[in-house]
Amino acid sequence: MSAEKTLNDGPVGRALWSVSAPMTIGILGVVSVGLADAFFLARDGETSLAAIGYVFPVITALTSLSIGLSAGTNTVISQAIGRGEDAEDRRRMTLHAMTLALGLSCAVSLLVYLLAPYLFGAMGAEGEVLSAILGYMRFWCLSFPFLVTSMALNAVFRAAGRSGVAATTMLMQALLNIALDPVLIFGLGxxxxxxMDGAGLASLIARMASFTGLLIFATSIGTVQFSAAPWRGLMASMRRIVRVGAPAAMSNAINPLGMAIVTGFVATIGDTAVAGFGAATRVQGVVVVPLLALSSGIGPVVGQAWGAGNEERARKGLRICHAACVIFGLSVAALLLIFAGPLAAIMTSGSEAQAYTATYLRIASWGFLGYGILITANAAMNARDRALWSMSLSGTRIFALYVPMTWAGVQLGGYGGMIVGALVANLISGWVSLVMVRSVGLGVIDWAPVRVPSRWLSARLGAQGLPAPD
Structure with missing residues:
Protein backbone atom coordinates (compact mmCIF):
# COMPACT_ATOMS: atom_id res chain seq x y z
CA MET A 1 0.00 0.00 0.00
CA SER A 2 1.32 3.40 -0.98
CA ALA A 3 3.54 5.36 1.37
CA GLU A 4 2.87 3.32 4.48
CA LYS A 5 5.42 3.45 7.26
CA THR A 6 6.39 1.32 10.20
CA LEU A 7 5.81 2.53 13.74
CA ASN A 8 8.37 0.10 15.16
CA ASP A 9 11.43 2.27 14.46
CA GLY A 10 12.78 4.98 16.75
CA PRO A 11 11.48 6.07 20.18
CA VAL A 12 7.99 4.82 20.92
CA GLY A 13 6.96 8.27 22.16
CA ARG A 14 7.79 9.75 18.78
CA ALA A 15 5.78 7.05 17.01
CA LEU A 16 2.82 7.69 19.30
CA TRP A 17 3.08 11.42 18.69
CA SER A 18 3.27 10.99 14.91
CA VAL A 19 -0.11 9.23 14.92
CA SER A 20 -1.87 11.05 17.77
CA ALA A 21 -0.96 14.66 16.95
CA PRO A 22 -2.72 14.79 13.56
CA MET A 23 -5.70 12.95 15.03
CA THR A 24 -6.09 15.69 17.64
CA ILE A 25 -6.93 18.09 14.85
CA GLY A 26 -9.18 15.60 13.05
CA ILE A 27 -11.12 14.57 16.15
CA LEU A 28 -11.41 18.19 17.25
CA GLY A 29 -13.07 18.89 13.92
CA VAL A 30 -15.51 16.02 14.36
CA VAL A 31 -16.57 16.90 17.90
CA SER A 32 -16.77 20.57 16.96
CA VAL A 33 -19.71 19.63 14.73
CA GLY A 34 -21.69 18.60 17.81
CA LEU A 35 -20.58 21.77 19.56
CA ALA A 36 -21.60 23.90 16.57
CA ASP A 37 -24.98 22.13 16.39
CA ALA A 38 -25.58 22.93 20.06
CA PHE A 39 -24.42 26.55 19.62
CA PHE A 40 -26.63 27.30 16.62
CA LEU A 41 -29.63 25.31 17.84
CA ALA A 42 -29.47 27.10 21.20
CA ARG A 43 -30.14 30.29 19.23
CA ASP A 44 -32.97 28.56 17.38
CA GLY A 45 -34.86 28.06 20.64
CA GLU A 46 -35.29 25.88 23.71
CA THR A 47 -37.12 23.21 21.69
CA SER A 48 -34.18 22.64 19.36
CA LEU A 49 -31.64 22.73 22.19
CA ALA A 50 -33.62 20.17 24.22
CA ALA A 51 -34.05 18.02 21.09
CA ILE A 52 -30.32 17.86 20.40
CA GLY A 53 -29.81 16.96 24.07
CA TYR A 54 -31.89 13.82 23.51
CA VAL A 55 -30.31 13.08 20.13
CA PHE A 56 -26.65 13.38 21.09
CA PRO A 57 -26.21 10.20 23.20
CA VAL A 58 -28.19 8.13 20.70
CA ILE A 59 -26.23 9.16 17.62
CA THR A 60 -23.00 8.79 19.58
CA ALA A 61 -23.98 5.20 20.37
CA LEU A 62 -24.78 4.54 16.72
CA THR A 63 -21.50 6.08 15.59
CA SER A 64 -19.82 3.44 17.75
CA LEU A 65 -20.50 1.03 14.90
CA SER A 66 -18.02 2.97 12.78
CA ILE A 67 -15.57 3.18 15.66
CA GLY A 68 -15.82 -0.56 16.30
CA LEU A 69 -15.32 -1.50 12.66
CA SER A 70 -12.43 0.96 12.55
CA ALA A 71 -10.87 -0.78 15.53
CA GLY A 72 -11.22 -4.16 13.83
CA THR A 73 -9.79 -2.82 10.57
CA ASN A 74 -6.93 -1.12 12.38
CA THR A 75 -6.04 -4.29 14.27
CA VAL A 76 -6.05 -6.49 11.18
CA ILE A 77 -4.08 -4.06 8.99
CA SER A 78 -1.57 -2.87 11.61
CA GLN A 79 -0.69 -6.39 12.72
CA ALA A 80 -0.39 -7.44 9.07
CA ILE A 81 2.07 -4.60 8.50
CA GLY A 82 4.03 -5.58 11.62
CA ARG A 83 4.24 -9.17 10.40
CA GLY A 84 5.27 -8.00 6.89
CA GLU A 85 2.31 -9.55 5.05
CA ASP A 86 1.88 -9.05 1.31
CA ALA A 87 0.60 -5.59 0.22
CA GLU A 88 -1.87 -7.12 -2.23
CA ASP A 89 -3.55 -9.04 0.57
CA ARG A 90 -3.84 -5.83 2.58
CA ARG A 91 -5.52 -4.08 -0.34
CA ARG A 92 -8.09 -6.86 -0.42
CA MET A 93 -8.62 -6.48 3.33
CA THR A 94 -9.27 -2.77 2.80
CA LEU A 95 -11.93 -3.47 0.20
CA HIS A 96 -13.48 -6.13 2.39
CA ALA A 97 -13.59 -3.77 5.37
CA MET A 98 -15.37 -1.11 3.31
CA THR A 99 -17.88 -3.66 2.01
CA LEU A 100 -18.67 -4.82 5.54
CA ALA A 101 -18.99 -1.23 6.75
CA LEU A 102 -21.40 -0.28 3.97
CA GLY A 103 -23.64 -3.31 4.42
CA LEU A 104 -23.94 -3.05 8.19
CA SER A 105 -24.44 0.72 8.24
CA CYS A 106 -27.27 0.56 5.69
CA ALA A 107 -29.06 -2.05 7.78
CA VAL A 108 -28.61 -0.04 10.99
CA SER A 109 -29.79 3.18 9.31
CA LEU A 110 -33.04 1.59 8.20
CA LEU A 111 -33.68 0.06 11.61
CA VAL A 112 -33.03 3.32 13.48
CA TYR A 113 -35.24 5.30 11.11
CA LEU A 114 -38.15 2.93 11.78
CA LEU A 115 -37.66 2.79 15.55
CA ALA A 116 -36.81 6.46 16.20
CA PRO A 117 -40.32 7.55 17.36
CA TYR A 118 -40.47 4.77 19.95
CA LEU A 119 -36.84 5.12 21.08
CA PHE A 120 -36.94 8.85 21.77
CA GLY A 121 -40.42 8.62 23.18
CA ALA A 122 -39.14 6.08 25.70
CA MET A 123 -36.37 8.53 26.65
CA GLY A 124 -38.99 11.15 27.56
CA ALA A 125 -39.18 13.29 24.42
CA GLU A 126 -42.66 14.41 23.42
CA GLY A 127 -44.60 17.08 21.53
CA GLU A 128 -42.56 19.64 19.58
CA VAL A 129 -39.28 18.26 20.92
CA LEU A 130 -40.04 14.80 19.53
CA SER A 131 -41.08 16.23 16.16
CA ALA A 132 -37.80 18.15 15.92
CA ILE A 133 -35.83 15.01 16.76
CA LEU A 134 -37.53 12.96 14.05
CA GLY A 135 -36.87 15.61 11.41
CA TYR A 136 -33.17 15.61 12.28
CA MET A 137 -32.89 11.82 12.37
CA ARG A 138 -34.34 11.45 8.88
CA PHE A 139 -31.30 13.13 7.33
CA TRP A 140 -28.87 11.67 9.86
CA CYS A 141 -29.85 8.11 8.96
CA LEU A 142 -29.26 8.84 5.26
CA SER A 143 -25.77 10.13 6.10
CA PHE A 144 -24.76 7.23 8.33
CA PRO A 145 -23.48 4.80 5.64
CA PHE A 146 -21.15 7.50 4.28
CA LEU A 147 -19.76 8.08 7.77
CA VAL A 148 -19.18 4.41 8.62
CA THR A 149 -17.52 3.53 5.31
CA SER A 150 -15.27 6.60 5.54
CA MET A 151 -14.20 5.64 9.06
CA ALA A 152 -13.27 2.13 7.92
CA LEU A 153 -11.09 3.56 5.16
CA ASN A 154 -9.55 6.10 7.53
CA ALA A 155 -8.61 3.25 9.86
CA VAL A 156 -6.53 1.72 7.06
CA PHE A 157 -4.53 4.94 6.75
CA ARG A 158 -4.03 5.16 10.52
CA ALA A 159 -2.89 1.53 10.70
CA ALA A 160 -0.29 2.31 8.04
CA GLY A 161 1.03 5.26 10.06
CA ARG A 162 -0.64 7.87 7.83
CA SER A 163 -2.99 9.47 10.33
CA GLY A 164 -2.55 12.81 8.56
CA VAL A 165 -4.80 11.58 5.77
CA ALA A 166 -7.50 10.51 8.20
CA ALA A 167 -7.19 13.75 10.18
CA THR A 168 -7.44 15.92 7.06
CA THR A 169 -10.56 14.10 5.90
CA MET A 170 -12.20 14.47 9.30
CA LEU A 171 -11.32 18.15 9.53
CA MET A 172 -12.56 19.04 6.04
CA GLN A 173 -15.84 17.24 6.68
CA ALA A 174 -16.28 19.12 9.96
CA LEU A 175 -15.54 22.52 8.43
CA LEU A 176 -18.09 21.96 5.66
CA ASN A 177 -20.70 20.78 8.18
CA ILE A 178 -20.15 23.79 10.45
CA ALA A 179 -20.28 26.19 7.49
CA LEU A 180 -23.60 24.73 6.34
CA ASP A 181 -25.20 24.70 9.82
CA PRO A 182 -26.22 28.38 10.11
CA VAL A 183 -27.28 28.54 6.46
CA LEU A 184 -29.62 25.57 6.70
CA ILE A 185 -30.80 26.10 10.29
CA PHE A 186 -31.68 29.81 10.00
CA GLY A 187 -31.97 30.15 6.21
CA LEU A 188 -30.18 32.47 3.81
CA GLY A 189 -31.67 34.18 0.76
CA MET A 196 -33.37 20.89 13.33
CA ASP A 197 -33.92 19.49 9.84
CA GLY A 198 -31.23 21.87 8.60
CA ALA A 199 -28.67 20.53 11.06
CA GLY A 200 -29.35 16.99 9.85
CA LEU A 201 -29.15 18.01 6.18
CA ALA A 202 -25.80 19.74 6.81
CA SER A 203 -24.39 16.48 8.16
CA LEU A 204 -25.66 14.54 5.14
CA ILE A 205 -24.05 16.89 2.61
CA ALA A 206 -20.73 17.06 4.49
CA ARG A 207 -20.44 13.29 4.89
CA MET A 208 -21.26 12.59 1.25
CA ALA A 209 -18.64 15.09 0.09
CA SER A 210 -16.01 13.77 2.52
CA PHE A 211 -16.50 10.15 1.52
CA THR A 212 -16.33 10.98 -2.18
CA GLY A 213 -13.08 12.90 -1.78
CA LEU A 214 -11.46 10.24 0.39
CA LEU A 215 -12.41 7.43 -1.98
CA ILE A 216 -10.99 9.30 -4.98
CA PHE A 217 -7.73 9.92 -3.12
CA ALA A 218 -7.44 6.33 -1.84
CA THR A 219 -8.03 4.97 -5.34
CA SER A 220 -5.47 7.31 -6.90
CA ILE A 221 -2.65 6.13 -4.61
CA GLY A 222 -3.57 2.44 -4.72
CA THR A 223 -4.93 1.99 -1.19
CA VAL A 224 -8.27 0.94 -2.71
CA GLN A 225 -7.79 -1.14 -5.81
CA PHE A 226 -9.90 -3.64 -7.71
CA SER A 227 -7.05 -5.96 -8.60
CA ALA A 228 -7.19 -9.61 -9.61
CA ALA A 229 -9.67 -11.62 -7.52
CA PRO A 230 -10.69 -8.68 -5.27
CA TRP A 231 -13.17 -10.78 -3.29
CA ARG A 232 -10.79 -13.67 -2.62
CA GLY A 233 -10.69 -14.38 1.08
CA LEU A 234 -13.70 -12.10 1.73
CA MET A 235 -15.20 -14.21 4.50
CA ALA A 236 -11.83 -14.77 6.17
CA SER A 237 -11.13 -11.02 6.19
CA MET A 238 -14.57 -10.23 7.55
CA ARG A 239 -14.18 -12.80 10.32
CA ARG A 240 -10.86 -11.22 11.34
CA ILE A 241 -12.35 -7.74 11.33
CA VAL A 242 -15.54 -8.74 13.14
CA ARG A 243 -13.62 -10.69 15.80
CA VAL A 244 -12.28 -7.37 17.03
CA GLY A 245 -14.83 -5.01 15.49
CA ALA A 246 -18.02 -6.49 16.96
CA PRO A 247 -16.87 -6.40 20.61
CA ALA A 248 -15.20 -3.03 19.99
CA ALA A 249 -18.43 -1.62 18.56
CA MET A 250 -20.34 -2.86 21.58
CA SER A 251 -17.62 -1.52 23.86
CA ASN A 252 -17.86 1.93 22.32
CA ALA A 253 -21.66 1.83 22.22
CA ILE A 254 -21.87 1.04 25.92
CA ASN A 255 -20.59 4.48 26.91
CA PRO A 256 -23.18 6.57 25.00
CA LEU A 257 -25.83 4.03 25.96
CA GLY A 258 -25.02 4.86 29.56
CA MET A 259 -25.21 8.55 28.69
CA ALA A 260 -28.63 8.02 27.12
CA ILE A 261 -29.82 6.31 30.30
CA VAL A 262 -28.46 9.13 32.42
CA THR A 263 -30.17 11.64 30.12
CA GLY A 264 -33.38 9.87 31.05
CA PHE A 265 -32.51 10.37 34.74
CA VAL A 266 -31.88 14.07 34.09
CA ALA A 267 -35.19 14.32 32.20
CA THR A 268 -36.98 13.69 35.50
CA ILE A 269 -35.65 17.07 36.60
CA GLY A 270 -36.91 18.87 33.47
CA ASP A 271 -36.19 19.83 29.86
CA THR A 272 -33.98 22.73 30.97
CA ALA A 273 -31.76 20.31 32.89
CA VAL A 274 -31.55 18.10 29.78
CA ALA A 275 -30.54 21.13 27.72
CA GLY A 276 -27.84 22.11 30.23
CA PHE A 277 -26.56 18.56 30.55
CA GLY A 278 -26.48 18.14 26.76
CA ALA A 279 -24.51 21.38 26.35
CA ALA A 280 -22.06 20.28 29.05
CA THR A 281 -21.42 16.92 27.39
CA ARG A 282 -20.63 18.73 24.14
CA VAL A 283 -18.06 20.93 25.85
CA GLN A 284 -16.70 17.81 27.52
CA GLY A 285 -16.43 16.17 24.10
CA VAL A 286 -14.17 18.99 22.93
CA VAL A 287 -11.89 19.27 25.96
CA VAL A 288 -11.14 15.53 26.02
CA VAL A 289 -10.09 15.52 22.35
CA PRO A 290 -6.39 14.97 23.20
CA LEU A 291 -7.39 11.88 25.19
CA LEU A 292 -9.39 10.59 22.22
CA ALA A 293 -6.39 11.28 19.97
CA LEU A 294 -4.17 9.24 22.29
CA SER A 295 -6.65 6.36 22.07
CA SER A 296 -6.51 6.63 18.26
CA GLY A 297 -2.72 6.72 18.29
CA ILE A 298 -2.01 3.88 20.69
CA GLY A 299 -3.93 1.36 18.55
CA PRO A 300 -1.57 1.41 15.52
CA VAL A 301 1.50 1.57 17.78
CA VAL A 302 0.43 -1.47 19.82
CA GLY A 303 -0.86 -3.33 16.75
CA GLN A 304 2.35 -2.98 14.74
CA ALA A 305 4.55 -3.69 17.77
CA TRP A 306 2.59 -6.80 18.71
CA GLY A 307 2.54 -8.02 15.12
CA ALA A 308 6.35 -7.69 15.05
CA GLY A 309 6.70 -9.51 18.38
CA ASN A 310 7.96 -6.41 20.23
CA GLU A 311 5.73 -6.63 23.29
CA GLU A 312 7.78 -4.33 25.53
CA ARG A 313 7.42 -1.51 23.00
CA ALA A 314 3.64 -1.90 23.18
CA ARG A 315 3.72 -1.74 26.98
CA LYS A 316 5.96 1.33 26.95
CA GLY A 317 3.61 3.12 24.58
CA LEU A 318 0.69 2.49 26.93
CA ARG A 319 2.71 3.75 29.92
CA ILE A 320 3.30 7.02 28.09
CA CYS A 321 -0.42 7.26 27.27
CA HIS A 322 -1.54 6.79 30.83
CA ALA A 323 0.94 9.31 32.21
CA ALA A 324 -0.30 11.84 29.66
CA CYS A 325 -3.93 11.13 30.67
CA VAL A 326 -3.22 11.97 34.30
CA ILE A 327 -1.33 15.19 33.55
CA PHE A 328 -3.83 16.40 30.98
CA GLY A 329 -6.89 15.44 33.03
CA LEU A 330 -5.77 17.35 36.12
CA SER A 331 -4.79 20.39 34.07
CA VAL A 332 -8.15 20.57 32.28
CA ALA A 333 -10.09 20.16 35.53
CA ALA A 334 -8.19 23.10 37.05
CA LEU A 335 -8.88 25.30 34.02
CA LEU A 336 -12.59 24.46 34.00
CA LEU A 337 -12.93 25.70 37.55
CA ILE A 338 -12.20 29.13 36.06
CA PHE A 339 -13.76 28.96 32.62
CA ALA A 340 -16.85 26.76 33.12
CA GLY A 341 -19.12 29.80 33.49
CA PRO A 342 -18.08 31.58 30.26
CA LEU A 343 -18.22 28.32 28.30
CA ALA A 344 -21.71 27.60 29.62
CA ALA A 345 -22.85 31.09 28.59
CA ILE A 346 -21.69 30.45 25.02
CA MET A 347 -23.36 27.05 24.78
CA THR A 348 -26.80 27.84 26.25
CA SER A 349 -29.54 30.37 25.67
CA GLY A 350 -30.91 30.73 29.19
CA SER A 351 -29.45 31.43 32.63
CA GLU A 352 -31.00 28.34 34.19
CA ALA A 353 -29.58 25.96 31.56
CA GLN A 354 -26.27 27.82 31.87
CA ALA A 355 -26.10 27.00 35.58
CA TYR A 356 -26.65 23.30 34.90
CA THR A 357 -23.87 23.30 32.29
CA ALA A 358 -21.32 25.15 34.44
CA THR A 359 -21.94 22.98 37.50
CA TYR A 360 -21.38 19.80 35.53
CA LEU A 361 -18.11 21.04 34.01
CA ARG A 362 -16.64 22.22 37.32
CA ILE A 363 -17.22 18.90 39.11
CA ALA A 364 -17.25 16.11 36.52
CA SER A 365 -13.98 17.26 34.89
CA TRP A 366 -11.92 15.83 37.78
CA GLY A 367 -12.86 12.38 36.49
CA PHE A 368 -11.53 12.97 32.97
CA LEU A 369 -8.19 11.38 33.83
CA GLY A 370 -9.92 8.12 34.71
CA TYR A 371 -11.88 8.24 31.48
CA GLY A 372 -8.66 8.84 29.50
CA ILE A 373 -6.96 5.84 31.09
CA LEU A 374 -9.98 3.71 30.23
CA ILE A 375 -10.28 4.64 26.55
CA THR A 376 -6.54 4.26 25.89
CA ALA A 377 -6.59 0.89 27.66
CA ASN A 378 -9.55 -0.15 25.51
CA ALA A 379 -7.76 0.86 22.30
CA ALA A 380 -4.60 -0.99 23.31
CA MET A 381 -6.51 -4.17 24.16
CA ASN A 382 -8.35 -4.00 20.84
CA ALA A 383 -5.04 -3.69 19.00
CA ARG A 384 -3.73 -6.58 21.12
CA ASP A 385 -6.68 -8.64 19.76
CA ARG A 386 -8.35 -8.73 23.16
CA ALA A 387 -11.56 -6.93 22.21
CA LEU A 388 -13.73 -9.05 24.53
CA TRP A 389 -11.65 -7.86 27.47
CA SER A 390 -12.13 -4.28 26.30
CA MET A 391 -15.87 -4.81 26.06
CA SER A 392 -15.90 -6.25 29.59
CA LEU A 393 -14.08 -3.17 30.86
CA SER A 394 -16.55 -0.78 29.24
CA GLY A 395 -19.49 -2.82 30.51
CA THR A 396 -18.12 -2.74 34.05
CA ARG A 397 -17.72 1.04 33.92
CA ILE A 398 -21.24 1.73 32.68
CA PHE A 399 -23.44 -0.96 34.20
CA ALA A 400 -21.62 -1.58 37.49
CA LEU A 401 -20.49 2.00 38.15
CA TYR A 402 -21.78 4.88 36.00
CA VAL A 403 -25.49 4.09 35.72
CA PRO A 404 -26.04 2.90 39.33
CA MET A 405 -24.02 5.76 40.82
CA THR A 406 -25.69 8.50 38.77
CA TRP A 407 -29.13 7.04 39.50
CA ALA A 408 -28.36 7.00 43.22
CA GLY A 409 -27.00 10.53 42.91
CA VAL A 410 -30.20 11.82 41.29
CA GLN A 411 -32.31 10.19 44.00
CA LEU A 412 -30.20 11.58 46.83
CA GLY A 413 -28.99 14.91 45.53
CA GLY A 414 -30.75 15.78 42.30
CA TYR A 415 -28.60 17.14 39.47
CA GLY A 416 -25.58 17.71 41.70
CA GLY A 417 -25.77 14.18 43.03
CA MET A 418 -25.78 12.84 39.47
CA ILE A 419 -22.55 14.72 38.72
CA VAL A 420 -20.80 13.37 41.81
CA GLY A 421 -21.86 9.85 40.85
CA ALA A 422 -20.35 10.31 37.37
CA LEU A 423 -17.10 11.61 38.86
CA VAL A 424 -16.67 8.68 41.23
CA ALA A 425 -17.53 6.18 38.49
CA ASN A 426 -14.85 7.57 36.17
CA LEU A 427 -12.14 7.52 38.82
CA ILE A 428 -12.87 3.94 39.84
CA SER A 429 -13.05 2.81 36.20
CA GLY A 430 -9.57 4.24 35.61
CA TRP A 431 -8.18 2.00 38.33
CA VAL A 432 -10.06 -1.03 36.98
CA SER A 433 -8.49 -0.30 33.58
CA LEU A 434 -5.01 -0.59 35.06
CA VAL A 435 -5.96 -3.96 36.50
CA MET A 436 -7.32 -5.17 33.18
CA VAL A 437 -4.42 -4.21 30.94
CA ARG A 438 -2.00 -6.01 33.23
CA SER A 439 -4.10 -9.14 32.85
CA VAL A 440 -3.66 -9.18 29.06
CA GLY A 441 0.10 -8.60 29.06
CA LEU A 442 0.02 -4.82 28.61
CA GLY A 443 0.38 -3.98 32.30
CA VAL A 444 1.88 -0.65 33.18
CA ILE A 445 2.06 -0.98 36.97
CA ASP A 446 2.89 -3.82 39.34
CA TRP A 447 1.98 -3.36 42.98
CA ALA A 448 0.08 -5.45 45.50
CA PRO A 449 -3.38 -3.80 45.43
CA VAL A 450 -3.44 -4.50 41.68
CA ARG A 451 -1.94 -7.97 41.64
CA VAL A 452 -4.65 -9.60 43.76
CA PRO A 453 -7.67 -8.22 41.84
CA SER A 454 -5.81 -8.97 38.59
CA ARG A 455 -5.58 -12.67 39.44
CA TRP A 456 -9.21 -12.71 40.57
CA LEU A 457 -10.34 -10.92 37.40
CA SER A 458 -8.31 -13.24 35.17
CA ALA A 459 -9.97 -16.25 36.78
CA ARG A 460 -13.45 -14.78 36.39
CA LEU A 461 -12.98 -13.87 32.73
CA GLY A 462 -11.34 -17.21 32.03
CA ALA A 463 -14.42 -18.91 33.41
CA GLN A 464 -16.47 -17.00 30.84
CA GLY A 465 -14.39 -18.41 28.00
CA LEU A 466 -12.32 -15.27 27.36
CA PRO A 467 -8.66 -15.65 26.30
CA ALA A 468 -6.26 -16.38 29.13
CA PRO A 469 -3.80 -13.57 30.00
CA ASP A 470 -0.26 -13.90 28.68
Missing part, protein backbone atom coordinates in the same frame (compact mmCIF):
# COMPACT_ATOMS: atom_id res chain seq x y z
CA UNK A 190 -33.75 31.64 -1.16
CA UNK A 191 -32.80 28.86 1.31
CA UNK A 192 -35.58 28.49 3.92
CA UNK A 193 -34.93 28.12 7.65
CA UNK A 194 -35.06 24.40 8.40
CA UNK A 195 -34.23 24.41 12.13
Missing amino acids: PIPALS
